[in-house]
Amino acid sequence: MATTASGMRADGSIGTSHKRVIFASSLGTVFEWYDFYLYGSLAATIGKQFFTGLNDTSQFIFALLAFAAGFAVRPFGAIVFGRIGDLIGRKYTFLITIIIMGTSTFLVGVLPGYTTIGVAAPVLLILLRLLQGLALGGEYGGAATYVAEHAPDGKRGLYTSFIQITATFGLFLSLLVILGTRLGLGPDTFDAWGWRIPFLISAILVGVSVYIRLQLHESPVFQQMKAEGKQSKAPLTEAFGQWKNLRLVILALLGATAGQAVVWYTGQFYSLYFLTQSLKIDVTTANLLIAAALLIGTPFFVVFGWLSDRIGRKTVVLTGCLLAALTMFPIFKGLTHFGNPAIEAAAANAPVVVTADPNACSFQFDPVGKHTFTSSCDVAKSVLAKKGIPYSNAAAPAGTLATVKIGDEVIESFEGAGIEKAAFTAQSKDFTAKVDGQLKTAGYPAKADPTQSNYPMLVVLLAILVLYVTMVYGPIAAWLVEMFPTRIRYTSMSLPYHIGNGWFGGFVPTIGFMLVAWKGDIYYGLWYPVIVALMTVVIGLFFVRETKDVPLEH
Numbered sequence: 001m002a003t004t005a006s007g008m009r010a011d012g013s014i015g016t017s018h019k020r021v022i023f024a025s026s027l028g029t030v031f032e033w034y035d036f037y038l039y040g041s042l043a044a045t046i047g048k049q050f051f052t053g054l055n056d057t058s059q060f061i062f063a064l065l066a067f068a069a070g071f072a073v074r075p076f077g078a079i080v081f082g083r084i085g086d087l088i089g090r091k092y093t094f095l096i097t098i099i100i101m102g103t104s105t106f107l108v109g110v111l112p113g114y115t116t117i118g119v120a121a122p123v124l125l126i127l128l129r130l131l132q133g134l135a136l137g138g139e140y141g142g143a144a145t146y147v148a149e150h151a152p153d154g155k156r157g158l159y160t161s162f163i164q165i166t167a168t169f170g171l172f173l174s175l176l177v178i179l180g181t182r183l184g185l186g187p188d189t190f191d192a193w194g195w196r197i198p199f200l201i202s203a204i205l206v207g208v209s210v211y212i213r214l215q216l217h218e219s220p221v222f223q224q225m226k227a228e229g230k231q232s233k234a235p236l237t238e239a240f241g242q243w244k245n246l247r248l249v250i251l252a253l254l255g256a257t258a259g260q261a262v263v264w265y266t267g268q269f270y271s272l273y274f275l276t277q278s279l280k281i282d283v284t285t286a287n288l289l290i291a292a293a294l295l296i297g298t299p300f301f302v303v304f305g306w307l308s309d310r311i312g313r314k315t316v317v318l319t320g321c322l323l324a325a326l327t328m329f330p331i332f333k334g335l336t337h338f339g340n341p342a343i344e345a346a347a348a349n350a351p352v353v354v355t356a357d358p359n360a361c362s363f364q365f366d367p368v369g370k371h372t373f374t375s376s377c378d379v380a381k382s383v384l385a386k387k388g389i390p391y392s393n394a395a396a397p398a399g400t401l402a403t404v405k406i407g408d409e410v411i412e413s414f415e416g417a418g419i420e421k422a423a424f425t426a427q428s429k430d431f432t433a434k435v436d437g438q439l440k441t442a443g444y445p446a447k448a449d450p451t452q453s454n455y456p457m458l459v460v461l462l463a464i465l466v467l468y469v470t471m472v473y474g475p476i477a478a479w480l481v482e483m484f485p486t487r488i489r490y491t492s493m494s495l496p497y498h499i500g501n502g503w504f505g506g507f508v509p510t511i512g513f514m515l516v517a518w519k520g521d522i523y524y525g526l527w528y529p530v531i532v533a534l535m536t537v538v539i540g541l542f543f544v545r546e547t548k549d550v551p552l553e554h
Contacts, residue, residue, distance in 0.1 A: 081134075316472075329463075
């Protein structure tokens, strides 16, 4: 049976060539996410190699900051490579991005450490991370646009949904390679030099992807536009310099990708932080719980992509945002109930209350562990924040010495300003011991008791969060692609996607932790994704159009 240039058979079904397009685009994007996540998974080890001279906490923090740099520059990659993609074509642009990503990752694997080349090591490492972020910023838009422009009408949601699975697969692949290498070499050898192997393997993976992509043809929609002379001569000016198109970009960000991003990062990343930091569940156990939820939920990326072809992208994505916003608080309270019921019981029977002059309380967020909190309020909250203990605040008159009430017991804090370091350390140690003793008496656990955790119910709740992720993420590529005209599609859809996911979503864990540290309420960090998701529901509902039946040739 004859097929069209897009790979669609005359009867409307999809031929082998189109399956090759989906496979090649998805495989390459999986490898790019593999490269990107390697760094995050190995941040602690990399910190020791490239930030020698700092303490362990600062090493890890600076390694995470270098990881965050990759998120920060993703929108710039979207601009740079989006422009190239709209000028010279989709295929060659995402060939460039995967080569840049693969080369940068390989170079991290051979980069000498701080002990060999000094300060040049962390500088070069951060430069390579910036290149990775730029490449990823150009890759996603290219892959999504390329697949969508090959897909037949009525199936774009289904076929672009395979691109949406790639981030999860890339994360799994990176974790499997790291685990296999660590088990094969042993922890000492792995920390010494074996950590480089997963980075070096990326050269093989990228080589395979480049070879497969070289066999592909340019998008038929782009070829037709180019043949008709309708190609944009200045994609950036047309996309962002004209209000008609800039308005669409802003609406795509606020009415689609911002909410999608916070739901995605809450379901896959903030939930992991909550399990380990707030509920004190063992890290390995928490990762296995998240992995189980991802395995259950991952097929639904395709299900909701398919459903968006039937009832609309807007309906599916905004429903996912709304459901997530309405149920995040009860789901996370459920995680507490089934994950560490001792914390729930202790907080109910012996609530912790800090009574202090509000003007004497500083913001309890110290990412590098260098700040010394000296007021009596700061001393009290610092001890509770480091232990992850939920507490509430009560105002006291100016000059009042702060107290910590645990159940019916009241413990006085102390003023640390102006006293010698040794005396401050001694009093702080004594105060901490009193708080620890009373917390233990009140039933607050130092860590979750595995015999008290209901793991099946935890998997169910986490799987619901992942289900929301699939609802908002499965159709988003098709929705963004269809919003913009072909001549500036790559440029226009990439920027709101990467601002939404790189900035709104990427900072969910950081902002959430800051809010928890501010209020003492372990659930308070959820207000950030809830508010952003509700904003997206309102803006998307009233100002962003449905696109499922829009022809891509517009």
